[in-house]
Amino acid sequence: MSISSNSIVNPPPSIYGHTANLFNDYMIFHFEMIDIQLYTSQVYRYNIKKLDYPVILEMPGSKL
Secondary structure (H helix, E strand, O other): OOOOHHHOEOOOOOOEOOEEEEEOOEEEEEOEEEEOOEEEOEEEEEEOOOOEOOEEEEOOOOOO
């Protein structure tokens, strides 16, 4: 999925190696890698209608 950066409110950092699940109007992303040695345990909820990415959960022990 490709989204124009100027259509996103509060985007997350560039990530890969994540899992995404679709639930109603939301795509939920988690378990991301920022680079080869840096992981994040943040969970993002992407509203596919409003095009925004609020952080919804920060797990204990995040390496960010």
